[in-house]
Amino acid sequence: MRDAVVVEAVRTPVGRRKGTLQDIHPVDLSAIVLDALVHRTGLDVSVVDDVMWGCVGQVGEQAANIGRSAVLAAGWPERIPGTTIDRQCGSSQQTIHFAAASVIAGHADVVVAGGVESMTRVPMGSARNAGPGLPFGPRVARRYDDFEFNQGTGAEILARRYDLSRTRLDEYSLESHHRAAQATDDGRFANEVTPVELADGTTFAFDEGVRRDSTLEALSGLKPAFDENGRITAGNASQISDGAAALLVTTSERASELGLTPVARVHTATVVGDDPITMLAGPIPATAKALKLAGLDLDDIGAFEVNEAFASVVEAWLAETGASRERVNPNGGAIALGHPLGGSGARLATTLLHHLEAEGLRYGLQTMCEAGGMANATVFENLRAGR
Numbered sequence: 001m002r003d004a005v006v007v008e009a010v011r012t013p014v015g016r017r018k019g020t021l022q023d024i025h026p027v028d029l030s031a032i033v034l035d036a037l038v039h040r041t042g043l044d045v046s047v048v049d050d051v052m053w054g055c056v057g058q059v060g061e062q063a064a065n066i067g068r069s070a071v072l073a074a075g076w077p078e079r080i081p082g083t084t085i086d087r088q089c090g091s092s093q094q095t096i097h098f099a100a101a102s103v104i105a106g107h108a109d110v111v112v113a114g115g116v117e118s119m120t121r122v123p124m125g126s127a128r129n130a131g132p133g134l135p136f137g138p139r140v141a142r143r144y145d146d147f148e149f150n151q152g153t154g155a156e157i158l159a160r161r162y163d164l165s166r167t168r169l170d171e172y173s174l175e176s177h178h179r180a181a182q183a184t185d186d187g188r189f190a191n192e193v194t195p196v197e198l199a200d201g202t203t204f205a206f207d208e209g210v211r212r213d214s215t216l217e218a219l220s221g222l223k224p225a226f227d228e229n230g231r232i233t234a235g236n237a238s239q240i241s242d243g244a245a246a247l248l249v250t251t252s253e254r255a256s257e258l259g260l261t262p263v264a265r266v267h268t269a270t271v272v273g274d275d276p277i278t279m280l281a282g283p284i285p286a287t288a289k290a291l292k293l294a295g296l297d298l299d300d301i302g303a304f305e306v307n308e309a310f311a312s313v314v315e316a317w318l319a320e321t322g323a324s325r326e327r328v329n330p331n332g333g334a335i336a337l338g339h340p341l342g343g344s345g346a347r348l349a350t351t352l353l354h355h356l357e358a359e360g361l362r363y364g365l366q367t368m369c370e371a372g373g374m375a376n377a378t379v380f381e382n383l384r385a386g387r
Contacts, residue, residue, distance in 0.1 A: 002105075002106060002251050002253070003104065003251055003252050003265055003266075004101075004103050004251065004265065004266040005250060005251065005252050005263070005383065006265075006266065006349075006353060006380070007041060007248040007250060007255055007260045007261070007262055007263060008040050008041050008247070008248045009192065009245070009246070009247040009248075009353045009354065010033055010192060010194050010350060011033060011194070011243065011245035011246075011343075011346065011347050011351075012029060012032060012033060012194060012196050012243050012244050012245070013193050013195070013196065013206055013207050013208065014207045014209060014241045014340060014347070015120075015242040015243060015338070016208045016241060016242075017119055017120050017240040017241060017242070019208050019242070020196075020198070020204045020208055021196065021204070021243070022118075022121070022242065023198075023199060024242075025121070026061055026062050026066060026116050026118040026121060027061070027066055027069045027070055029116055029118060029196075029242070029243070029244045030053065030066065030067075030073065030114075030246075031070050031074040032194065032244065033114060033244045033245055034114075035074055036194035036246070037246055037248050038074075039194075041248060043248065043260070045080070046077055047110050047258065048080050048110050049080075049102075049108035049109055049110050049111055050080070050081055050082070050083070050099075050108050050111045050112075051068075051070065051080065051081070051082040051111070051112045051114075052067065052082075052083055052085060052095035052111060052112070052114075053066060053082060053083065053084050053085065053092070053114060053115055053116065053342075054087070054090075054091025054093070054095050054115025054342040054343065054346065055085075055086065055091060055115055055116055055117060055342035055343075056089070056117060056124075057119070057123075057125075057127050057341070058086060058127055059126045059127045059130050060122050060126060061118065062116070062117075062342075065083065066084050066116065067082035067083050068082035069082070070082060070116070087271070087376065088341075088370040088371040088374070089339070089341055089344055089345070089368055089369065089371065090271070090345050090368050090370040090374065090376040091115050091342040091345060092113065092114055092115025092245065092346035092347075093344075093345025093346070093348070093368060093376040093378060094345065095113035095114060095345070096345065096378060097266075097376065097378065098113070099111035099112070099113035099247075100249060100269055103249060103250055103251050103254075104251075109250060109251065110254060110258075112246055112249070113249050113346065114244065114245050114246030114247060115244065115245065115343040115345065116243070116244035116340070116342055116343045117241070117340035117341040117342040117343050117344075118340075119240045119241055119242055121242075124240060134148075136149070144276070147277055149277065149371070151280065151310075152225055152226030152227075152232055152237075152310075153226060153227075153277075154277065154278050154279035154280040154281075155226070155232045155237070155280055156226055156231065158281060158315075158316045159231045159312040161278075161316070164315050164316070165231070166231040166233075168311075168315065169232070169236040169311040169312060170216055170219040170220055170311075171216065172311040172315060172335075173214075173235055173311050173335045174214055174215070174216055174219060176311075176332045176335040176336040177332065177335070177336040178332075179329065179330065179332040179336070180207065180331060180333075180336035180337050181336075183330075183331035184206060184207065184210060188331055188354075188355070188358065189207065189331070189351075189354075191358075192350050192351060192353075192354040193206075193207075207336075209239045209241060209336060209337060209338040210336050210337065218235075222234055222235045232310055236310065236311040237309070237310045237335065238307075238310065238335055238339035239335070239336075239337075239338040240338075240339070241338030241340040242338075242340055243338065243340035243347060244343045244346075245343050245347040245349070246346060247346060248260075250262075252265075262383050263353055263384065264353050264356065264357075264382050264383055264384075265381040265383055266378065266380060267294055267363070267380060268290050268294040268377075268378065269290075269376075269379075270286060270289050270290045270293055270376070270377050271286065271374060271375065272285050272374065272377075273374050274373040274375065275373050276372050278373065279369065279371060280309060280310065280312075280316075280369040281313075281316060281369070282370065282373060282375025283306055283368060283369055283375045284316065284317055284320045284321070284375075285375070286375035286377035287317070287365065287367050289377065290365060290377035290378070291365075291379075294379045296379065298321060298322065300362075300363050301327070301363050301364065301379075302327065302356065302361025302362060302363055302364060303328075303355055303361055303364045303365075304328045304364070304365050304366070304367075305329060305333070305349075305351060305352045305364070305367075306329060306333070306366075306367055306368070307333065307334055307348060307366075307367070307368030307369065308333030308334040308336075308339070309334065311335065313369055314329070314333070317367075331351060344368065345368060345376065348366045348368065349378065349380070352364045352366050352380060353380060353382070356382040356385070357384055360385055361382060362381060363380070364379070364380045365379050366380075
């Protein structure tokens with residue numbers, strides 16, 4: 001039986017919108033993590049069969065199949081193909097699923113999965129606003145009574161449904177910043193981040209969005225972002241960011257032939273559809289489905305990465321699953337670290353895999369909500385646990 005293993009996972013530091021990474025073209029940002037995979041593994045890139053790249057805003061500088069452009073920008077052989085995948089925020093998590101399926105099926109032996117988003121250079125909504133009218137079409141509009149799908153509205157619905165107060169959401173957000181700051185200070189991101197060399201010769205090596213001086217008072221002073229009487233603010237939502245991440249996926253057999261040591265096995269991969277209006281509750285059924293397919297219980301999972309699109313997403317997931325808070329986003333999440341859309345799934349995987357190895361944990365699960373009412377969930381098995 002063929003399997004799917006991850007040999008290496010790496011990411012750029014995440015930059016704030018109009019921050020340190022703003023002058024780097026998203027194709028070049030992608031090439032940086034491809035270069036890092038080669039540097040870290042000593043890989044002969046001629047063995048790569050495909051590059052699967054996640055990206056949400058596929059217009060402008062992120063158009064024309066950015067996955068293929070990344071291969072060329074990295075100087076890899078022209079014979080290596082690349083494709084670009086859009087499952088909204090879960091785009092690069094989906095590339096991991098597709099890469100794993102491809103090597104298990106024998107369609108490929110070595111695949112790079114990952115993604116990018118430069119939300120500075122290609123603002124959120126650029127693809128949606130590129131043509132006349134809404135992208136959903138009249139049939140979808142009629143089915144949902146012309147409801148305008150909006151993630152912020154979905155986050156507000158979750159907050160009301162689970163009776164999540166503004167204070168509770170802000171407290172969650174503050175904890176995310178505290179965890180991310182502590183992880184940074186402890187050097188927990190050092191092995192997963194590849195420094196980015198800037199035009200002035202300096203390097204950028206730390207996530208830019210972490211607010212060490214944030215306070216509950218400061219968060220409580222922010223105005224609601226989507227409803228004047230609402231609970232969702234810029235402070236308890238993910239940050240608009242720039243960043244990229246990549247993973248090298250192959251089989252155990254091929255890794256051995258290439259002299260590579262796997263980090264983890266892609267144990268289980270799944271995706272679900274859910275209510276497109278609430279939109280953000282998908283991680284709840286996705287987690288349940290992944291655990292059932294994996295034959296694991298919640299207590300078997302040593303760490304969870306639940307994308308912090310909004311604090312209400314994670315709080316709702318916690319309420320439904322009953323998972324231990326200490327095991328969820330132990331190093332902070334997108335509220336503090338940022339959410340570069342198409343690169344976030346691979347960023348979460350990279351952070352999770354490095355955390356599993358550092359802590360000697362066997363299983364980790366990541367899940368994230370996606371626009372349109374979808375969610376991916378992935379269970380990884382740390383192959384170095386107990387070694």
